[in-house]
Amino acid sequence: MDFISLAIQIISGAVGGNAAGSMSKQGMGPVLNSVLGGVGGVVLGQVLAALTGDQSLAQAGTDGSLDLPAILSSVIGGGAGGAVLTWVIGFIKNKMQAQ
16 A cells, blocks of 8 residues: 555545535535545555556556556546445435434
8 A cells, every 4th residue: 555556546646536426416515525525535446456466556656657557547546436425324324204
């Protein structure tokens, strides 16, 4: 787990969380959507990195180049994780308020 992959996952997770929150009725405001999206992005991004064994971002700083598939994996995993976690938490919150 290095800083570059974490930053990519947090940013793409925040974007995914805000996208999911604004496109559905599960949104909780931009700040909370961003925070939940960032957390979801890191979680799913790290899970995908562990499942695929992709450690190329960890060695990115040693040779001065970035691996495009690793960056894309972090962006896609982070965005999807952010969107899913934001939607799930918003869904639970809305169901609890409806009762």
